[in-house]
Every structure is written in structure tokens, then in C-alpha cells.
Amino acid sequence: xxxxxxxxxxxxxxxxxxxCHFYSTTDLAAVDLVIPAIVREMELYAHEFPTFDTVYxxxxxxxxxxxxxLEMILAGVRRHFPLAPETxxxxxxxxxxxxxxxxxxxxxxxxxxxxxxxxxxxDEALAFLGRRHRARDAFAALDNTLRAGFDNFGIDLxxxxxxxxxxxxxxxxxxxxxxxxxxxxxxxxxxEAETPFCHSYRRGxxxxxxxxxxxxxxxxxxxxxxxxxxxxxxxSNYAANPARKSRHNQKYWDHTPYLGIGPGAHSFQDGRxxxxxxxxxxxxxxxxxxxxxxxxxxxxxxxxxxxxxxxMGLRTARGIDIAAFRRKFGEDLPRVRRAIIQPLxxxxxxxxxxxxxxxxxxxxxxxxxxxxxx
Amino acid sequence: MRNMDYIRNFSIIAHIDxxxxxxxxxxxxxxxxxxxxxxxxxxxxxMDIERERGITIKSQAISLPYTARDGKTYNLNLIDTPGxxxxxxxxxxxxxxxxxxxxxIDAAQGVQAQTLANLYLALEHDLEIIPVINxxxxxxxxxxxxxxxxxxxxxxxxDTNLKCSAKEGTGIEDIxxxxxxxxxxxxxxxxxxxxxxxxxxxxxxxxxxxxxxxIMDGTVQGGDIIRFMYGGATYKVEEVGHFLLTRQKRERLxxxxxxxxxxxxxxxxxxxxxxxxxxxxxxxxxxxxxxKEVKPVVFASIYPxxxxxxxxxxxxxxxxxxxxxxxxxxxxxxxxxGQGFRxxxxxxxxxxxxxxxxxxxxxxxxxxxVPSVRFRLTLKDDIVLYVDNPSHYPxxxxxxxxxxxxxxxxxxxxxxxxxxxxxxxxxxxxxxxNLNYPEPGRAELIYEMPLSEVIYDFYDRFxxxxxxxxxxxxxxxxxxxxxxxxxxxxxxxERVDALSQIVHRDRARACGLQACERLKEEIPKQMFKxxxxxxxxxxxxxxxxxxxxxKDVTAKCYGGDISRKRxxxxxxxxxxxxxxxxxxVSIPQSAFLAVLKSDTD
Numbered sequence: 001x002x003x004x005x006x007x008x009x010x011x012x013x014x015x016x017x018x019x020c021h022f023y024s025t026t027d028l029a030a031v032d033l034v035i036p037a038i039v040r041e042m043e044l045y046a047h048e049f050p051t052f053d054t055v056y057x058x059x060x061x062x063x064x065x066x067x068x069x070l071e072m073i074l075a076g077v078r079r080h081f082p083l084a085p086e087t088x089x090x091x092x093x094x095x096x097x098x099x100x101x102x103x104x105x106x107x108x109x110x111x112x113x114x115x116x117x118x119x120x121x122x123d124e125a126l127a128f129l130g131r132r133h134r135a136r137d138a139f140a141a142l143d144n145t146l147r148a149g150f151d152n153f154g155i156d157l158x159x160x161x162x163x164x165x166x167x168x169x170x171x172x173x174x175x176x177x178x179x180x181x182x183x184x185x186x187x188x189x190x191x192e193a194e195t196p197f198c199h200s201y202r203r204g205x206x207x208x209x210x211x212x213x214x215x216x217x218x219x220x221x222x223x224x225x226x227x228x229x230x231x232x233x234x235x236s237n238y239a240a241n242p243a244r245k246s247r248h249n250q251k252y253w254d255h256t257p258y259l260g261i262g263p264g265a266h267s268f269q270d271g272r273x274x275x276x277x278x279x280x281x282x283x284x285x286x287x288x289x290x291x292x293x294x295x296x297x298x299x300x301x302x303x304x305x306x307x308x309x310x311x312m313g314l315r316t317a318r319g320i321d322i323a324a325f326r327r328k329f330g331e332d333l334p335r336v337r338r339a340i341i342q343p344l345x346x347x348x349x350x351x352x353x354x355x356x357x358x359x360x361x362x363x364x365x366x367x368x369x370x371x372x373x374x
Numbered sequence: 375m376r377n378m379d380y381i382r383n384f385s386i387i388a389h390i391d392x393x394x395x396x397x398x399x400x401x402x403x404x405x406x407x408x409x410x411x412x413x414x415x416x417x418x419x420x421m422d423i424e425r426e427r428g429i430t431i432k433s434q435a436i437s438l439p440y441t442a443r444d445g446k447t448y449n450l451n452l453i454d455t456p457g458x459x460x461x462x463x464x465x466x467x468x469x470x471x472x473x474x475x476x477x478x479i480d481a482a483q484g485v486q487a488q489t490l491a492n493l494y495l496a497l498e499h500d501l502e503i504i505p506v507i508n509x510x511x512x513x514x515x516x517x518x519x520x521x522x523x524x525x526x527x528x529x530x531x532x533d534t535n536l537k538c539s540a541k542e543g544t545g546i547e548d549i550x551x552x553x554x555x556x557x558x559x560x561x562x563x564x565x566x567x568x569x570x571x572x573x574x575x576x577x578x579x580x581x582x583x584x585x586x587x588x589i590m591d592g593t594v595q596g597g598d599i600i601r602f603m604y605g606g607a608t609y610k611v612e613e614v615g616h617f618l619l620t621r622q623k624r625e626r627l628x629x630x631x632x633x634x635x636x637x638x639x640x641x642x643x644x645x646x647x648x649x650x651x652x653x654x655x656x657x658x659x660x661x662x663x664x665x666k667e668v669k670p671v672v673f674a675s676i677y678p679x680x681x682x683x684x685x686x687x688x689x690x691x692x693x694x695x696x697x698x699x700x701x702x703x704x705x706x707x708x709x710x711x712g713q714g715f716r717x718x719x720x721x722x723x724x725x726x727x728x729x730x731x732x733x734x735x736x737x738x739x740x741x742x743x744v745p746s747v748r749f750r751l752t753l754k755d756d757i758v759l760y761v762d763n764p765s766h767y768p769x770x771x772x773x774x775x776x777x778x779x780x781x782x783x784x785x786x787x788x789x790x791x792x793x794x795x796x797x798x799x800x801x802x803x804x805x806x807x808n809l810n811y812p813e814p815g816r817a818e819l820i821y822e823m824p825l826s827e828v829i830y831d832f833y834d835r836f837x838x839x840x841x842x843x844x845x846x847x848x849x850x851x852x853x854x855x856x857x858x859x860x861x862x863x864x865x866x867x868e869r870v871d872a873l874s875q876i877v878h879r880d881r882a883r884a885c886g887l888q889a890c891e892r893l894k895e896e897i898p899k900q901m902f903k904x905x906x907x908x909x910x911x912x913x914x915x916x917x918x919x920x921x922x923x924x925k926d927v928t929a930k931c932y933g934g935d936i937s938r939k940r941x942x943x944x945x946x947x948x949x950x951x952x953x954x955x956x957x958x959v960s961i962p963q964s965a966f967l968a969v970l971k972s973d974t975d
Contacts, residue, residue: 007933022934187929211924218925235927252932266933273937298937307947308940315931343958347902367927368939369901372947 002256003084004269005054005248008038008073009262010062011280014096018130018196019189023264023278024060030280034263035069037287039076041261041276044292046080049259049269053084054248056091058115063097067105074109088152088247090115095141096133103148114145114153115183121175122168125161129189142179152244154183159217161189162206166220173221177228182244186221187236188214218365235315235364253312255305263293272299302329311371319350319358333357333374340373378630379559383451383588385469387492388478389842393508397478397540397549398436398452402619404546405438405450435574435586435632437616442554449616450553451632453573453588461720462847463666467573467648469495470664471588471632474502474557476549477530481507481515481537485523491845493528494786494816502557505530506549511539529813562629567658568592568600570627570635570651575642577696581612583639584621587651588632590662595626599654600637603661605646608654609637642699668700670718671779671850672725672829673762675706675743675872676732677714679952679963683738684713690736691715694728701728708765710870710956711741716763719745722829741954741966743872747826750777750853764874767860770911776858778878779825782851785836787844789817794839802827803878822851826877861886861915863893863969864907868957873969883908887916889969894918896965898949904959 012031013024055077062070070091077083090113091106106114118138120126126134133141145153155176159169176184189208191201200206209217222232230238231245234253239245251258257269263283266275274297277283286293300308306329313320326332334341334352341357344350349363349370363370388394438450455468469475475496479489496503505524507517517537525532536552538545574586594600598611613636615623627633639645647668650661678687691703701724706716719725725745732738748762752775761767783804785795792809796819799807804821812818823832828848836846861882863873873893877885886908893906897920908916928939953960 190929211926214925235931236929249932252936258933260933264934266937268933268936275934275937304940304944307943308936311939311943312931312936315927344901349901365925365927366901366923368943369923369926372943372950373901 002251002254003051003053004049004257004259005056005251006049006052006077006081007248007258007260007262007265008055008057008062008077009260009265009276010034010057010059010065011263012059012064013061014064015130015132016196018200019192021192021195022060025280027280028064030284031065031069033284034280035065035072037284037293038073038262039080040287041293042076042080044287044290045259045261049081049257051082051084052087052259054088054090054251055083056088056248058090058092061094061097062091063093067102067109070106071109088113090246090248092117093141093145094133095137096131098141098144100144100147103144103150107148107150112150112152114150116141116145116153116155118142118155118176119158120161120164121172122164125158125164125168125172128161128163129158142181146179152182154185154246155179155181156185156187158187158189159221160209160214162208166217169217170220170224173224177225180240182240183246184225184230184238185236186225186238188217215365219361222361222364231317232361232364233317235367250316253316255309255312271305272297274298305329306331307371310374311368314357314359314367314370315364317358317364319356322352322355322357337374344370344373377628378562378564380446380448381451381560381630381632382448382474382553382557383453383472383560383630383632384474384476384553384557385453385455385472386476386478387455387496388508389480389483389486389488389492392478392480392483392486392489393540394478397476397506397508397538398454400538400540400543400546401438401450401452401550402436403543404550405440435617437618437622437632438550440550440554443551444554448554449631450550451617453632461724463668464574464647465495466499466664467571469499469501470662471571471573472499472501473560474504474553476553477503477505477528478508479505479520479524481509481517481520482512484516484520485527486842488842488845489528490788490843491786493530494845503530504536504549504552504556505532506536506538508538508540510537511542511544560630562589562591564591564593564628566591566629567656568594568598568651568653569658569662570594571662572602572645572647572649572651574647575645575699577642578636581636583636583642583645585635585637585639585645585651586617586632587627587635589627589629591629591658592653593626593628594635594651594653600635600651601654601657602644602646603650603652603657604665604667605644605649607639607644609639611635611637642696645699647699668720669850670700670702670720671747671825672719672721672745673716673748674719674725674745675708675711675714675716675763676703676729677708677711677741677743677872677954679739679741679954681712687715687732687738687740690732690738694732694736698728700724706763706765708743708871710868711743711872711954714741718762722833739952739963741872741963743966744875744969745829746876747779747824747829749779749856749858749876751775751858752777761876764860764876765871767874767876770859773858776856777853778856778858780822780851780854781825781828781848783821783823783828783846783848785819785821785840785844785846786812787817787819787840789815791840791844792817792819795819795836795844798832798835798839799823802832824854824856824878825850859910861889862909863889864905864909865893865897865956865959865961866905867907868959870956870961872966882910883915887918890916890918892968893961893965894920896968897959897961899923900959902958 011024089111091111092115094117121135123134191198225238233245260267264278274294276293277295283293351358386394434454436452440450441447453468455465507520521532524530569590570587572587576584578584596611601608614627615621616633648665652658678684700720702718703715706714746762748760751759751773753772754774799821804823806822808820810818857879859879859882861875862869890906903922904920906918907914953962
């Protein structure tokens with residue numbers, strides 16, 4: 001079994017991006033309230049988890065925090081949890097934030113992986129997405145990253161933005177690749193429920209690519225990045241080499257336990273998933289009272305675990321380990337699901353080899369439906 | 375005075391939503407037929423579906439003891455009536471049991487379509503008609519206008535007009551008084567040989583069939599041996615009584631009374647609405663007029679969505695059948711859908727109701743095949759076949775002659791709707807029309823039409839063309855030559871026998887195309903492209919395609935997204951489970967239903 005991962009959610013943003021559905025607030029005055037609470041929450045779980053080998057500080061916008069604030073958090077991590085040697089410690093960075101000194105200090109604190117929310121190198125697209133930064137800030141952020149000596153970093157890019165055609169996407173992608181990032185995430189813009197984008201989309205304020213358009217973006221992205229030497233290891237994720245895959249994110253896809261700290265964070269351990277309050281008040285209040293700030297939880301039934309194993313497994317290029325699946329669910333997929341698997345193989349959606357059922361690139365494009373087929 | 379002089383038998387008739395059930399409730403409450411504790415709104419409509427759709431499906435009866443201003447106590451028997459052409463025969467039997475009706479009119483809406491249609495019906499039965507203006511409490515009520523309408527449009531006496539608000543309970547006593555004063559007491563001779571009209575029957579799990587009847591002549595009591603004059607069977611009477619909120623046992627029922635007879639009748643199918651009950655040892659001369667053998671005219675097969683549920687469905691049908699004499703069924707099997715039942719219905723509404731009740735009250739998930747009428751086919755070797763099930767349709771080359779059932783439709787409506795209705799009838803292959811004016815402004819239009827054209831959407835479209843003012847009734851007349859073909863539907867090349875239809879050749883292409891288009895709207899995309907085709911034998915007459923999934927995957931799926939995503943997928947998966955696999959294609963129940971819906975829905 002892999003070692004568990006630690007996620008810390010920093011629920012603050014200077015401005016809210018209209019497409020984002022993650023929990024965050026622009027009330028920055030609460031930062032000084034939340035950081036000690038985060039440390040307290042870690043203390044509550046101090047003996048519940050064994051050694052972590054990944055720490056991921058996400059958000060929100062963790063790059064809003066000062067070095068001192070980040071130091072408090074990491075000190076808390078180290079005080080309450082044992083970390084494996086060479087633990088992957090990642091922080092998400094908004095290119096609008098941080099100066100060269102701040103980046104250098106991150107290194108000093110022990111961060112060894114940066115995740116840059118570049119999203120696009122087109123100012124027009126960035127404006128549409130409601131981002132605080134512009135292309136030149138992204139260049140500066142990449143420059144700072146490299147100058148500070150980070151050899152492990154990833155950049156996020158988004159496609160399917162209204163007004164973005166395939167050549168302009170190709171340009172952003174090529175621009176990202178030119179910095180030789182060890183990791184690249186290429187997300188299709190999704191209209192998430194209860195976001196400002198969702199409302200304007202429903203009103204018809206803009207249009208997004210349909211299924212055929214999305215597929216074209218997806219296939220072109222994958223083909224291009226593979227030609228640049230990247231491994232397409234998950235629907236939206238690419239790594240320059242196997243060691244540069246996001247060690248932390250992979251835990252989500254194979255039911256490795258993870259502890260989520262901070263408002264709105266989710267955790268998973270022994271088939272149980274729980275999530276914290278999506279409000280600063282509720283979160284701080286519970287911790288002040290000395291209890292875990294948990295808003296809800298579920299214990300997954302075998303059927304639920306099975307479905308998650310399928311849909312998360314089929315998001316990854318590795319796919320599903322047939323023997324492991326049989327051990328967990330008593331179901332020999334190639335045998336009992338022959339009638340389903342054969343047409344999917346013939347249709348070019350999956351491959352069955354090396355003891356795994358793996359999606360092809362076209363299979364990845366319809367991974368959610370693939371999971372439902374079983 | 376004789377006992378009969380203290381009886382009044384009546385019905386309430388009204389346009390939909392004019393407050394029929396509410397008024398019935400008030401009459402029941404006022405006469406103490408029910409105390410507040412047992413009171414459940416709209417007691418007469420006691421099935422869920424009736425309450426939701428606001429229509430009465432089964433008729434019901436209740437006796438209201440009322441002490442009138444003359445100090446005498448009367449038994450007012452309220453007989454409720456269903457309100458749809460599928461059940462027009464049942465309505466006619468209920469009205470035949472009455473001497474008068476309350477014609478209820480909404481004070482705000484005034485005379486509406488069904489007000490007229492119902493008036494015509496009551497006139498046919500020669501009943502005393504008492505107009506009642508309801509909902510006078512509404513701000514928009516315009517009583518004066520309604521009185522003018524009653525005079526001018528209905529041609530009814532407005533000297534003593536009754537006004538009430540059933541909702542607020544005002545004017546109820548005047549109505550009860552009018553029932554006593556204006557509806558004549560029943561006629562009949564208690565000493566004469568028994569003749570009783572069956573207007574309804576219900577199944578009681580403990581007592582068997584409870585026969586609802588109106589005694590026309592004679593007397594019946596426990597121990598009597600009764601005979602159904604059409605059905606032929608004889609039974610020994612166990613109990614007779616009146617309907618209050620529950621059954622109230624009585625010594626006997628005599629001429630003029632409305633009540634029930636329990637006589638150990640096992641299944642409701644042995645009791646036919648409209649039949650005459652008489653005494654075995656002292657029979658009346660002839661049965662009461664108006665009996666019709668109610669025959670199903672629409673046939674469809676019912677299948678469980680999961681074939682494992684076949685046994686459950688069989689049990690549910692058996693139970694359901696106990697309470698619905700007009701419903702018939704037998705075993706059937708489909709290549710595509712497995713084991714099921716072939717069922718006969720009075721019409722499409724009846725089919726809808728049966729389906730809904732099976733789903734709701736018996737918790738069945740069903741798939742229905744396309745409804746069909748019963749065709750007559752003469753084969754080349756002179757054998758004559760009656761076919762209502764497309765799966766039993768013989769090879770085209772063996773058929774010498776095809777015939778389909780025709781009806782004579784008679785439609786009443788204000789003259790101004792004639793044009794639209796005639797156009798509709800012609801579109802539905804109507805012929806030999808005949809137009810009469812029973813009275814100025816009111817037209818009666820007669821058409822001969824294929825039954826198959828009428829069962830799908832005719833009634834709804836007729837109602838819409840005549841803006842609801844038309845009344846429609848029909849009788850089967852005969853079979854007539856028809857160029858019939860079998861249209862098959864193929865999903866990815868596989869024939870779905872439950873979707874086959876027998877249709878007139880001229881309609882085949884349109885019908886096939888419509889089925890394909892409907893399926894296309896209802897069958898969700900799948901991993902592979904789906905070809906939908908309609909064919910007559912080997913000849914493809916219509917086709918369309920459902921494209922495959924091209925892109926369907928969540929862009930981001932990390933810690934906080936997983937449960938949410940799983941729930942979305944679970945929902946889809948649940949939906950898929952309710953689908954029927956045909957070859958490698960999952961077809962939802964809605965697709966089967968959609969194929970049988972009309973263009974105008």
C-alpha cells in the first residue's frame with residue numbers, strides 16, 4: 001500500500017474566478033484566524049495517520065500567504081506528522097503573486113514542487129477567465145520558478161475557452177512546453193454548477209465547444225504533447241517522465257488514503273470519506289471547541305467503492321489492475337464482463353494487456369461512460 | 375306515502391374543475407354522512423390517480439340521509455360518474471340509475487365545453503336537470519352572466535337558480551332542498567318481479583365482488599337466488615345494503631333504492647355493468663334496456679423491465695384484474711422483451727390508467743408495446759384470422775385480404791366547430807359523413823372511421839379542435855377492406871418486436887419515420903453509433919442514426935470531486951438499469967412510450 005498524502009486547503013482568493021467551484025473567500029482578514037486553526041486541525045489527526053510522503057498546499061490561492069504564514073503551516077505539518085524521506089511538497093502558485101525572493105524562500109521552507117496556475121498565455125483568454133494575471137506575469141512566474149532552482153514544477157492550462165480556436169490553444173500549449181515543464185495539466189473548461197459561469201452560460205452569454213469540438217481539442221493536445229515527449233498518464237495530466245507524475249494526485253485515483261486539512265477539504269481512509277465545513281466560521285468554531293470541523297461523511301459500500309475504482313481507474317492510462325480488482329470485489333472482469341469488454345476493445349476504447357484494462361486515448365475521452373459500461 | 379317517495383337518485387355532472395368532487399364532499403358533510411375525523415377530501419375520488427388527475431375513473435355511490443324543510447327524512451343517493459369517452463358506457467349506466475342531475479357551473483368560467491357535453495348526455499336519459507352555480511366566492515365570479523348562459527346556451531329554466539360555494543360550504547342546504555323538491559322520486563313496483571341495474575362493481579378481498587345496483591322493480595334480500603340475465607350465472611345473496619361511507623347492511627333493497635348486493639361472486643369479471651339482476655324463481659319478463667357487451671378495443675403487451683420481475687407482474691395483474699372488469703390479459707412473449715402479457719383495454723385512457731396503477735399501486739416497472747386494434751385477415755387458403763398482436767402477423771404473401779374495424783363516431787358540438795372537426799375526421803380517413811341539427815346551433819356530426827385512427831390521439835385532438843365543447847361517442851360497426859402492412863423497427867439491425875405496428879400502407883412511411891425520430895429523442899447516446907430503421911419486410915422505409923459518445927469525461931477529479939462525481943455516475947447508472955437491453959443498445963422505458971404518443975403531445 002502506498003503511503004497516504006496530506007492536502008491543505010487555503011480557502012482565500014483576492015478575486016474569485018467565475019468558473020471555479022472550489023471553496024474560497026475574498027475576506028482576507030480571516031487569514032490570521034484560519035492558519036492557527038489549520039495547525040490545530042493537524043494536531044487533532046496527529047496520531048491517526050502514518051507517515052505521509054506527499055504534502056500538497058492548494059486552494060483557493062495559497063500563494064497569497066507570506067513566507068511566515070507558510071512557515072507556520074509547514075512547521076505544523078512537521079510537528080504533527082512524520083514525513084517520509086524525499087516527501088513531495090507542492091504548493092499551488094498564482095502567477096500574479098510572489099517576487100523572486102518569495103520563490104527562493106519557498107525552496108528554503110522545503111517546497112520541492114510548484115504548481116503554476118498559468119491557464120493560458122493569451123491575455124484575452126485570461127481576461128475571459130477572470131484571472132488576476134496576464135501572460136507577462138506567467139512568463140515572470142516561470143522565470144522565478146526556474147531561477148529559484150525548482151526542477152520539479154507543473155503548469156495548468158485550460159482549453160475550450162469561448163473565443164479560443166485550436167491554433168490559439170496550440171500557441172498557449174507550445175508556449176508552456178517551451179519552458180520544459182516536467183508536468184503539464186491541460187483541462188477542458190467545465191461549466192460547474194452554481195458558479196457565475198454556469199449562470200451566464202445558461203443565459204446564453206457564451207458558448208463552449210460541443211462534443212466533437214472538445215474531442216478535437218483533446219486529441220490534438222494529447223498528440224502534440226506526446227510528440228514533445230510527455231506521457232499522457234491521466235485524462236488531463238502529462239508528465240515529462242514517470243518520476244515527474246504528480247505523486248500526490250495519483251493517490252486520489254487509486255484509493256490511497258489522504259488527509260485533507262482546511263475548510264472544505266475532503267479526506268479518505270479505510271473506505272470512509274469525510275469533508276470539512278465549507279465556511280470559515282464553522283471551521284474555526286469547531287476547532288476552537290476542540291473537535292474535528294467535519295461537515296459530513298460517508299462510508300463507501302462495496303458497490304460505491306467498485307464504481308469509484310472503475311471511474312477513477314479508467315481516467316488513468318494504467319487503467320484497472322485486473323487481479324487487484326478481483327481481490328477487492330471478487331469479480332474477474334475479463335471473464336464476467338466479456339460481452340462488454342470485447343466490443344469496447346473492437347471499438348478501440350480499451351486494451352486488455354499486462355493484467356490491466358487500460359483506456360486508449362479515445363477511451364480516456366469518454367472515461368466516465370467507460371466506467372458505466374461495466 | 376310509500377318508502378320510494380323518500381328516495382332521490384342523482385348524479386353531479388360538470389366541466390372539469392368546476393368543483394364536482396368538492397360539492398360532493400360538502401353534501402356528504404352536511405348530511406352527516408361523515409364526521410370530520412373520517413373526512414378525507416374528495417371522498418368519492420378515492421384512488422390516488424383520480425385525485426391527482428382530478429378525474430373520476432370508477433363510479434361510486436353514497437346515500438345521504440337528509441331531513442328536509444318539510445320535516446321528513448329523505449335518502450339522497452349520489453351516484454358519481456367517470457368522465458372520459460373510454461368509460462362512456464359506464465357513465466350511461468350510472469345516469470340510467472338516476473332520475474336527475476346537478477349540472478354544476480363555475481361562476482367565473484361560466485358554461486364550458488363539458489357542461490354542454492354533459493347536458494346532452496343527461497338529456498338523452500331524460501333526467502331532471504338542476505343547474506347549480508358554484509364558486510360564487512371567487513372575486514371573478516359573474517353570476518348574472520352565468521344565469522344568462524344557462525338560459526340562452528343551455529335552454530334551462532333559471533327561475534330558481536341555485537348558487538353555492540362548495541369550498542366555503544354556502545348554499546348547500548338549498549341544493550339539498552332542490553334535490554328533494556325538483557328531482558322526481560323513483561318509479562317502480564316493490565311487489566313486481568326483481569329487476570336491478572348493475573352500474574358498477576368493486577372487489578372486496580374478504581367478501582368477493584360487491585355489486586352496485588339500482589333496483590328498478592321488485593325487492594331483493596339475503597337468501598334470494600339471483601340471476602344475471604346476460605351473464606346467465608346464479609348466486610345466493612349473502613347480504614344487501616346501502617352505501618354510507620361504509621357499507622350498511624339492510625334487510626332488503628326494494629324498487630327505487632340504490633345499494634349493494636354481496637352474493638359470493640368470486641371475480642369481478644362475472645359481473646357486467648349494465649346487466650340486469652332478477653330472481654331465479656320469479657324472473658322479470660325482459661332485461662333492462664341499454665346493455666352492451668363491453669369489449670376491449672385496444673390491445674398492447676406489457677413487459678416487466680427486468681425479466682426477473684415477470685412473476686411479480688403476473689401477481690400484480692391478477693390482483694388488479696379483480697377490480698377492473700373491463701381489463702383482460704393473457705400470456706405473451708416477445709423476442710426483444712421476454713415474457714409478458716397481452717392486454718385488452720377500453721381505450722387509450724384506460725390503458726394509461728392501468729399502466730399507472732400497476733406502477734404506482736403494485737410497484738411494477740413496465741414497458742408497453744405499441745397499442746393496436748384487432749384486425750381481420752383472410753389468408754389465401756381462406757382461413758380467417760383476427761390479429762391484434764403484430765408478432766402474430768402472418769407473412770404478407772400469405773394474406774389475401776386485410777380488414778380493419780370501423781366505428782361510427784357521433785360528435786355533438788356547437789356549430790362553429792364543425793369545420794375543424796370535419797377536417798380532423800377526413801385526415802383520420804373518415805367517410806360517409808352525416809350532419810344533423812337536433813336543435814338550432816347544436817350540430818351532430820356522424821362519421822365512419824377506422825378505429826385505429828381513433829385510438830391514438832383522436833379524442834384529444836377532437837377536444838382541442840372543438841375547444842372542449844364537443845362530445846364524442848362511438849360504436850363499432852364492421853370490418854372494412856384495408857391495405858395493411860406490418861412495419862418493423864430495427865435497432866442496430868435487430869428487430870424490436872414490441873415496436874412493430876400493423877398499419878395502413880399509406881401511413882407506413884410516416885409511421886415508421888415518426889417511430890425512428892421518437893426513438894432518437896429518447897434513446898441516450900451510447901459508446902457506439904446506433905442505427906434506427908423502419909422496415910416493411912426487407913424494405914427499409916425510414917432510417918435515422920444516434921451518434922456515439924465522443925467526449926464525456928470530467929476534466930478535474932481530485933479529493934473533493936470524487937464523491938460528487940460518483941453520485942452523478944450512480945444516477946446515470948440507475949437510469950441505465952431501468953433500461954431494456956436490445957442487442958448492445960440500452961433502450962429506456964420512455965422510448966417505448968414515446969413511440970406510441972401522438973404528434974400533438
